[in-house]
Amino acid sequence: MTHYETLGIAKDASAKQIKASYRSLVKLYHPDRFAEGCKAHAETEKRIREINSAYAVLSKSLSRASYDLELNQALPHSGAEPEHCDKCGKPTTYWHTPGKVVLCHVCAGTTSKKMAQGR
Numbered sequence: 001m002t003h004y005e006t007l008g009i010a011k012d013a014s015a016k017q018i019k020a021s022y023r024s025l026v027k028l029y030h031p032d033r034f035a036e037g038c039k040a041h042a043e044t045e046k047r048i049r050e051i052n053s054a055y056a057v058l059s060k061s062l063s064r065a066s067y068d069l070e071l072n073q074a075l076p077h078s079g080a081e082p083e084h085c086d087k088c089g090k091p092t093t094y095w096h097t098p099g100k101v102v103l104c105h106v107c108a109g110t111t112s113k114k115m116a117q118g119r
């Protein structure tokens, strides 16, 4: 579960929305609402800890930014992107190398007889 899910907010929620959501959740899960020692009380305490740590991260723009970075890196297919031809946009069979001009076999002319004949 991400901190965003814990607080029930969208990933692009504003600081104001984060605060509002946090406040309503804290009220909702306040351990004082349940008798000490009962199951709901223990669960509520656990939940409020998650909410507090989520809010601690997301309420500060710096720690939120680094958390976002972490989330993005945790996504599948991170790092290596499939390579696409710069000319026709078709995927090549390679992984993308940043800064390199990429052409598929057809555009690069390695399999195209047309290019050679057209001149």
Ligand SMILES: [Zn+2]
Pocket: 085, 086, 087, 088, 089, 090, 103, 104, 105, 106, 107, 108
């Ligand atoms: Zn191409």
